[in-house]
Amino acid sequence: MIRARKSISLTTLAVCIGLTSLVTAQTSHSPSRIRESINNSRRFIVSGNIRPEATAENDRGVVSDSMELPHLQLVLQRSPEQQKAFDQLLADQANPQSANFHHWLTAAEVGEQFGPSVEDLGRITDWLTAEGFNVVSVDPAGTVIEFSGTAGAVRNTFRTTIHHMMVNGQVHFGNYSDPELPSALAGIVAGVASLHNFMPHAQSMLKRTSGLPAATQGNGGNGLNYLSAADVAAVYNFNPLYKSGISGKGQTIVVIEDTDLFSQTDWVTFRKAFGLARAYPSGTLTQVHPTGPSTCGAPGVNGDDGEAAIDVEWASAAAPNAAIVNAACANTTQFGGFIALLNIFSGPASGIPQVVSISYGEAEASDGATENLFINNLYALGAAEGVSIFVSSGDEGAASADANRVRATHGIGISGFASTPNNVAVGGTDTSVFFSGTTDQYFSTTNGPNFQTALSYFPEVPWNDSCAGTLVTQFLGFATPYGPNGTCNQTNNNFETTASGSGGPSGCATGTASTRSVVSGTCAGYPKPSWQAGVFGNPADGVRDIPDVSLFASNGFLGVYYDVCWSDTTRGGSVCGSDPSLWAGFGGTSVSSPIWAGIQALVNQRTGERQGNPNPVLYTIGNSQYGTTGAPTCNSTLGNAVGPSCVFYDVTLGDMDVPCSGAFNCFLGGGAIGVLSVSNSVYQPAYPATAGWDFATGLGTTNATNLVMASVWPTAPKD
Numbered sequence: 001m002i003r004a005r006k007s008i009s010l011t012t013l014a015v016c017i018g019l020t021s022l023v024t025a026q027t028s029h030s031p032s033r034i035r036e037s038i039n040n041s042r043r044f045i046v047s048g049n050i051r052p053e054a055t056a057e058n059d060r061g062v063v064s065d066s067m068e069l070p071h072l073q074l075v076l077q078r079s080p081e082q083q084k085a086f087d088q089l090l091a092d093q094a095n096p097q098s099a100n101f102h103h104w105l106t107a108a109e110v111g112e113q114f115g116p117s118v119e120d121l122g123r124i125t126d127w128l129t130a131e132g133f134n135v136v137s138v139d140p141a142g143t144v145i146e147f148s149g150t151a152g153a154v155r156n157t158f159r160t161t162i163h164h165m166m167v168n169g170q171v172h173f174g175n176y177s178d179p180e181l182p183s184a185l186a187g188i189v190a191g192v193a194s195l196h197n198f199m200p201h202a203q204s205m206l207k208r209t210s211g212l213p214a215a216t217q218g219n220g221g222n223g224l225n226y227l228s229a230a231d232v233a234a235v236y237n238f239n240p241l242y243k244s245g246i247s248g249k250g251q252t253i254v255v256i257e258d259t260d261l262f263s264q265t266d267w268v269t270f271r272k273a274f275g276l277a278r279a280y281p282s283g284t285l286t287q288v289h290p291t292g293p294s295t296c297g298a299p300g301v302n303g304d305d306g307e308a309a310i311d312v313e314w315a316s317a318a319a320p321n322a323a324i325v326n327a328a329c330a331n332t333t334q335f336g337g338f339i340a341l342l343n344i345f346s347g348p349a350s351g352i353p354q355v356v357s358i359s360y361g362e363a364e365a366s367d368g369a370t371e372n373l374f375i376n377n378l379y380a381l382g383a384a385e386g387v388s389i390f391v392s393s394g395d396e397g398a399a400s401a402d403a404n405r406v407r408a409t410h411g412i413g414i415s416g417f418a419s420t421p422n423n424v425a426v427g428g429t430d431t432s433v434f435f436s437g438t439t440d441q442y443f444s445t446t447n448g449p450n451f452q453t454a455l456s457y458f459p460e461v462p463w464n465d466s467c468a469g470t471l472v473t474q475f476l477g478f479a480t481p482y483g484p485n486g487t488c489n490q491t492n493n494n495f496e497t498t499a500s501g502s503g504g505p506s507g508c509a510t511g512t513a514s515t516r517s518v519v520s521g522t523c524a525g526y527p528k529p530s531w532q533a534g535v536f537g538n539p540a541d542g543v544r545d546i547p548d549v550s551l552f553a554s555n556g557f558l559g560v561y562y563d564v565c566w567s568d569t570t571r572g573g574s575v576c577g578s579d580p581s582l583w584a585g586f587g588g589t590s591v592s593s594p595i596w597a598g599i600q601a602l603v604n605q606r607t608g609e610r611q612g613n614p615n616p617v618l619y620t621i622g623n624s625q626y627g628t629t630g631a632p633t634c635n636s637t638l639g640n641a642v643g644p645s646c647v648f649y650d651v652t653l654g655d656m657d658v659p660c661s662g663a664f665n666c667f668l669g670g671g672a673i674g675v676l677s678v679s680n681s682v683y684q685p686a687y688p689a690t691a692g693w694d695f696a697t698g699l700g701t702t703n704a705t706n707l708v709m710a711s712v713w714p715t716a717p718k719d
Contacts (some may be wrong), residue, residue, distance in 0.1 A: 038184045040182055054175070072133075094612065106348070139294070172443035197332075246606050251606060252355070262309065262567060273565070276316065289328060296336075302511040307360075308326055345385060361416075361417065361502075363414070364413060369512065380420070388612065391415075395499055397657060398503060412505075419546055426596045428501030429460040435461075495531055503695040507524075547698035648703075
């Protein structure tokens with residue numbers, strides 16, 4: 001189907017470039033929602049927008065009033081009626097029976113149909129100008145106004161002070177009280193996306209060198225096996241697609257970053273070493289700093305460039321003939337990747353990619369309600385434009401506020417980057433061949449063509465590096481992971497970490513946490529999407545649950561990791577020579593997400609059609625496979641004996657539980673260190689793998705050929 005679009009008028013472009021005096025020229029049919037003058041004496045508090053780091057201990061004093069705060073973002077919200085209509089449009093775009101099925105819109109069209117009125121935009125921008133701010137732009141969808149000003153103007157206008165902070169040896173700034181807004185703006189202005197410079201974390205993990213002792217010597221040295229592109233193709237059955245010409249040609253995958261690549265040559269080296277460059281010469285790599293309504297500064301190379309290397313290389317490994325785009329902007333008070341994504345989505349139809357991958361995250365309760373709304377609006381805009389968005393679920397079990405820590409202290413919570421109903425959340429698995437003693441059955445002892453050692457699909461378990469996992473506990477000979485005699489309370493415990501694939505229920509997408517970064521107070525999750533409800537294994541909890549799908553994501557804990565050419569040796573990379581075993585190694589859902597994005601690119605090529613949010617189709621397939629009792633022939637424990645028609649491999653063994661301490665979702669069982677649990681008083685681990693859908697792996701991992709060739713994917717009509 002060819003997408004029907006309207007031309008973008010000059011008046012709409014005036015709004016895009018942010019000329020306040022021209023806002024009134026925008027075409028819009030929305031009624032005005034500001035019913036009274038904007039009076040600063042009558043105000044309301046925008047609750048839940050203080051970072052957890054804003055403590056007395058970290059405080060280093062109030063910043064100077066003259067401190068410039070450029071690129072601030074005022075987040076606008078739709079009326080309940082508009083939001084209901086927009087949500088219905090998104091549902092109709094995925095409904096083959098609707099006249100709006102796959103009728104994709106541009107950002108300008110979304111703004112015209114569901115955005116604020118011209119009069120309201122004028123009043124808001126005039127108010128900001130009167131308060132001493134410089135209004136830079138209004139995005140065409142009518143959800144974000146970029147403005148800049150001083151800390152003094154922020155204090156006078158939003159009634160909050162900005163403080164210097166020192167956190168873990170790094171200098172930051174942020175607000176120490178919730179901002180306030182004039183009451184006249186209630187219901188149309190949600191708040192400022194952020195008044196701080198804390199950024200999300202990349203969802204990647206460097207290769208472990210001290211995991212459980214591997215059973216055999218692998219191709220990665222030290223008893224480890226690395227996965228090459230050929231290995232992943234063999235494990236998840238990509239090769240029949242490639243042989244039939246489905247390799248991503250004509251598709252664009254944008255990976256969202258806040259850093260430039262250290263070296264684009266690394267991508268070339270990766271593809272050459274693993275045989276992709278010769279076999280799939282149409283694959284390309286481009287690095288861009290997208291321009292648009294938000295100011296995009298060139299970020300340069302920073303500590304996240306290893307993440308960018310992972311994303312561009314493994315997206316290309318899955319869809320080797322696709323065009324890979326590293327889209328990055330510098331961080332401001334907003335994550336630079338989101339600035340890049342907003343600019344891309346705000347542009348013309350010709351520049352909208354088919355697929356996006358995001359490998360960063362932050363807990364819903366840490367993001368705050370305003371930032372969560374910004375993220376959901378952004379992803380929803382992409383979905384309305386026909387973009388498939390894949391997001392890493394996280395690398396910290398069900399404790400997204402405790403990434404990169406030895407224990408969870410904030411209870412159960414998930415990433416606000418992955419929890420919206422408008423993206424596919426991608427979880428992580430590990431291979432269980434170490435536990436079963438079947439390494440030789442699934443891995444060759446010598447390298448084959450393109451450094452392939454994986455022989456077939458292998459049995460999988462949730463990725464979990466921690467002492468809280470039941471499989472590790474059993475292997476080490478303990479009865480329980482908790483309690484004084486449990487795995488996590490041993491003096492020689494080397495596995496006290498939250499590193500594991502993430503999942504759980506949405507809990508704080510809206511509302512205000514009474515305890516910072518903890519699902520508490522008036523916190524509420526996103527409502528459960530209709531396509532997720534009723535799938536075998538998914539709980540009737542009324543909220544959006546993640547992940548949706550998974551793939552291998554281990555960093556070598558059980559002997560296997562991903563190989564990555566990342567030559568930034570000053571930040572942990574390695575020289576990319578002719579021996580890939582000496583390259584950098586990684587795990588994390590940062591790798592599984594771009595691979596899933598590559599799978600979607602193959603779907604789009606096969607169908608000749610962009611698919612928008614693919615979750616309705618993925619869950620339709622999952623529901624068909626699992627039915628009301630599950631699918632025993634698709635149980636991952638069968639390994640290479642799994643049924644040939646399975647689309648999803650059902651991961652049923654193991655869990656993603658992590659160690660914890662404190663009062664939130666922590667079952668101690670009499671020990672000093674507990675394990676994350678739904679209950680504090682009873683051991684209910686968060687969370688085990690089960691038959692069908694589960695919090696540990698979602699619908700499971702996939703047979704790529706069976707998924708791509710599934711008949712339920714809508715196809716473009718033949719000419």
